[in-house]
Amino acid sequence: MTTTAPAPAAPKPVEPGAEPPPPERTRVSRWIPAAGVVAVWIVVWYFTKGTNTLALPGVARTDLHDELTEINNALLAGRDTNPVMQFTNSIADMLRSAFEWVQRMIVVPSPPRPVPEIGWLGVVAIATYIGLMIASWRIAVLVCLSFLSFGVLGFWQDSLDTLIVTGMSVAIVVVIGMPLAVLIGTSPRANKVVTVVLDLLQTMPTFVYLLPVVLFFGIGVSAAVVSTIFYALPPLVRIAGFGIREVSTTTIEATDSAGQTYWQRLRKVQLPMARKTIIVGLNQTTLAALSMATLAAFVNGPGLGKPVLAGLRINDVGAAFVPGVLIVVMAVMLDRTTTAASERAEKVARGGGGNVRMRRIVLAVGAVATLVAVYLSRTYLSLAEFPVYTIGDRLADGVNEVMDWVTDTFGGVTEVFKDFVTNWLLNPMQSLLAESPWYVSYVAISALALVFGGMRALVSTLVCLTGIWFFDLWHDAMITLTMTLVATVLVMVLALVFGVWMARDRRFDLGIRPLLDAGQTIPPFVYLIPVLALFGPTRFTAIVAAIVYAAPAAIKLVADGVKAVSPTTIEAGRSTGQTTWQEITKVQLPMARGSLVLATNQGLLYVLSMTVIGGLVGAGALGFDVVYGFSRSEAWGKGAAAGITIVLLGVMLDRITRAAADMRRDDGPGPRRAFNIRLPIGPPR
């Protein structure tokens, strides 16, 4: 999504003796023409509403959609003769057999044995030992307990399947991604090209990958792995490439002047100096992979996503809850382990790392214990197959009961809030956007794009809107756009309040930041579960889930932006006797404008990427179209069209906010840089 904004020509200080720069024309605030456009729009809407809205009933399809379905069918029919499909199918076969091989090693019966090669005890022991080896005994305990919880709660196989998919994908991502990271870290030209591709990958809401991936790789584990690779690749390439690029030029120059070769520079200077950042990239990639691996349940991918999805489909919160919790457990485990491993590596590299001999003894004892456990798990059936407990089921029932009680008791409160947002924000906006004739909305949106983003934004907007119109889902697109905008407005309200608060109060920051980090670690799927329980399947549920998903990132961006305002400026302001309110509104927020725009941009895209997931819980519109397209083969074309429409909306919103950011003179390199390394989960800690 990030078209690299052209490197900002830093305003050069005027050389002594030169002409003073021409005074800038004071620009009229962009909100005034914007309000004018909206006013005109409302007037036109009043007289024309309900005509030419291009509304399409829920399950109706157009010829275009059927043609897309035909193309899909033709491609599927030609699977055996089409060379591209043959190639992708052979890759799919390879992935599948690799997955099945690992599965036979640790989870499923490996014929002729009735149980896997290594039973559950061996698996837990190996995992614990890995935790001990790369991190510390604390992590080993965390890993051990996590693995045990997978089995005790009754999702042993699903959990391990998810881990295998995640692990395979991360391994492949590293093999593909590190060379790319080096390339974009060392060659500005390659950086530009690769960044465009990464942008595209990252603008696309997760679900849109799934459609073409299914077409070329079939459903099941291979589609899960391939889509996970696509999703998890950008963070590693971007962050690692960024780390390599940011290595101090003085150091490069100094070591170059010692006469080093390209490889010596890479191996001895650039990679070691970027190591910390590279590991952050790896951490982000792992979490992204986990989140996609669970979502891959939509394409029949194996793992914990399946029970969650099944629970959501029948609105059974309790059934979705337990696997949802396990996904969170797994995310926390992976996050802590990679973080602790990198900290440990850092310490060892600095000659620390505690008592070396003691550690060797512990590792040796651990290795022996692990081998014994593996042996036992191959010998005794009870140590090979995880025993069945009923805790998971009882937990699910308990959750259902609690949820019923909560809904009965607090239903009124949530209802009031829901009605307020629905009646005062959602309905009016949706009416304006979707009930205007399509050409009126078209012109109005373009005019707003021009006001906020200038010519560049206008051109992209025209292209995207025309595309949306072409795919015959205009009315649905407008409804989705409404929900996205409303959710983003609410996200930004949260971001401003909490972001400014965090920036001004260190203790509050320290308290809330771990929560935000946790929020960003959890795969989006999981958010739906509690929200669905509270608000039932409606548009509003989808919006709340999107807000919960998008808010942490936006809050952090605003907090960091406000915090980055130079203390000298704030001090200077205070010395003039400003009030706190004046300080926030006249100094901190204006100076953090770049971050605010970036937070809006990210908020929009995060929210939009929840569209399809929202479709599961009553969001309707494009999200429903995609879900419906997945479930009915004759509606494939409509689902594909909806997917493309979501992408077009995303590109349009991205371009407008990005262009709006570029029109600002005052944003420093900070926000721009953030644009360029856009992280799907969270900025490096």
Add this chain to the structure above:
Amino acid sequence: MTAALSVDSLWKIFGPRSDKIIGTPDAELSRAELKTKTGNVVGVRDVSFDVAPGEVFVVMGLSGSGKSTLVRLLTRLIEPTSGTVTLNGMDITSASESQLRDVRRTQVSMVFQHFGLLPHRQVIDNVAYGLEVRGVSKKERRAKASEIVDLVGLTGYEMSYPDQLSGGMQQRVGLARALAGDPEMLLFDEPFSALDPLIRRDMQNEVIRLHRELGKTMVFITHDLAEALKLGDRIMILRDGAIVQIGTPDEVVAQPADDYVKDFVSEVPKAHVLTLKWVMRDPRPGESMDGPTLPVSTIVRHAARAAIASDAPIRVLDGDRLVGVVDEEDIMRVVVAEEAV
């Protein structure tokens, strides 16, 4: 004796199609005019000079004068636009990648303003880096490096990491790294600008000491005139990428080439820099010629006591030859004049 370093009409122009400008009338434009006309920026404009073996050659100018660019052109850390650089008879500007690498490994080392140390390596391995890229065995390079660490006064800090050292000590590491490869020439790019004044003075003395002990040829970039006068055998003053003046410290102070240089040196305590050469005069008729004698290279300040003690003017000798006389009044004029400023 052949020059250790010889630079001939060296140009560096930054920007698109910069190679098309030299030789055209555009090359005569001022820096600002060229920038507006073509968008290119002149870094170094037609610079030529020679450095003798063992000499300390100081390049001085304000920021933006092109001095840092110039020093990078010498080993092609930045590619020159045109002109030649000859190092010990070898043409650097036409050298191949591997020849150039060889030059950097064995003949020229550089010390940087912001040190450029590797934060993930201990002092000893930072110092040994140049030897490492050459392929010297670990044992050998560590032995050599610890020798150099001792030489620059960092004994005991071998196993520290750069971020555990003060700025002055970090620059000693930078210096040690440059010396470890036993190069014939050292390049210094404003090495002490980032240090505070007392540390800076120590480091300057360190360089003087090392120069006395090792006798390396040095090219030293600075924006600090006092530093230039203190260290330099000769000083080259740059402005907007072009040479304004090349001369010994006393020449630059006594005969500034233009108002720019004059402005620069106006604050210098002249009595500390000028030699008798610049204040002596021909004997007046009837003047007593039996005063004490001093060589012509004596610094004015050091001649003051003798001049006050003697009634007759001091006779100034160049070798055995009488070249002029100087009396108390001549010397006082220099000392008092600058107090009046």
